[in-house]
Amino acid sequence: MEKVEKKEHILLLPYPLQGHINPILQLAKRLASEDVKVTVALTNYIAKSVKIQAGPINIETISDGYDDVGWSEVEAYADRFEAFGSKTLAALIERIQNSDDDTPVSCVVYDSFVPWVLNVAHKLNLVGAVFFTQPLAVTNIYYRVHRDLLKVPVQDEDLLSIPGLPLYVRELPSFVSDVESSPHFLRLPVDQFSNIEEADWVLFNTFDDLEPEVLKWIAKLWRVRTIGPAIPSKYLGKRIEGDKEYGLNMFDMKRAECMDWLNAKKDNSVIYVSMGSMAVLKQEQTEEIACALQGCGYNFLWVVRQTEENKIPSTFRKDFVTSPGSEKGMVITWCPQMEVLSHPALGCFVTHCGWNSTMESLSLGVPMIAFPQCSDQPTNAKCVEDLWKVGIRVKVDENGILRKDELEICIKEVMEGEKGKEMRKNADKWKELAVQAVSDGGSSDKNVAEFLEAVKSEKVKQHPCHI
């Protein structure tokens, strides 16, 4: 068979965390559905520790300096990733450029948490596109901190005015509102802007209708385009054939066990609880959630990652963990979240409001009970409750614990109350708008097309700083 030559080659580099890899893989698949060769560069550690099913995407590896052990403390990790990543990424691209069999790379799309990739791309005279995995509203706040327009620690308890979104301090990203608890965590989101003025494109996993006012504001700063929701096509727009899942799981998944259990449940009868890939709960918190789920009148599917499992109370463990799939509930270490959220048995999603979970729930029309933990999650939860009106945020006590009674009240309100009905209606509206955005001629679809066209015509642009 004759070999089909792809005319362009785009390389994408995610930050090595589940919540960052998923959306960049989706963008990669979308680009690969056009006449483009697409390579995703994973760190050696990720590549050797997970199974990857990324369809037409070519996978290559670079080093973050932690090939055998994975992560370390956040600041040390950032420095070492930059030192090792810059060299090994440049070497990878040079190898591709010098290969007789491969299409040369013309553009690098990189996670906003690794801004040094832009310097590598520009040194090699490639187009550099930064990709944000968190919403525009959150980026707006970090940008203010970067420009010293918002001083940390934040003193003022008054409302802060973000375009289209007045916020109280507690609704800011936790790395801003509570900078004293984890000062080093603010570095990554603030460093996102260190060289952003030089980025050729600034891409966001969101869509125009979702954050119109802040988009207007941010689009004045850079060449911003929204390309989301970056979720598997089967669940949104069906644009890419056979695209059923992200294709990379950092956790062991028991799909059949989970789906068999869910398939046996009545429509709208299951509460789905997941705190994403990173959140670490206090033991007391896990116990309160367990009591609420046991006490509520609904079935539940609860994701408790293996490293969190020891916090589950022993009686609950006996009923729902050691004999998984009891009539009422199932506890599982990782599930096929998209399949779960799109299942007719699902009633609502108790979520930490990681941006991917939020976009997935919104795109599938599932109302949320927002229980934000840290990072961008408090701001995402604010949008869920007050801006998009597709969920409610739980109240925590003076120790930050969500008590059993409060969670039960929230579940009842979303599943049975008037507010819940309203949320479902709103959720359906957002679902429709999300589908429109990624379908033929929708805002995100047009933005991807424009980006691709420009990559083709701008690839030989010389970057003044490196001439």
Ligand SMILES: O=c1ccn([C@@H]2O[C@H](COP(=O)(O)OP(=O)(O)O[C@H]3O[C@H](CO)[C@@H](O)[C@H](O)[C@H]3O)[C@@H](O)[C@H]2O)c(=O)[nH]1
């Ligand atoms: O059992 C599960 C649980 C989760 N997921 C998937 O894992 C991803 C989780 O991403 P997200 O909801 O964004 O949560 P985190 O893993 O916590 O993501 C980190 O990265 C996000 C993007 O930067 C931030 O918004 C979050 O605050 C940050 O914690 C989603 O795509 C889920 O579909 C599964 O497939 N199975």
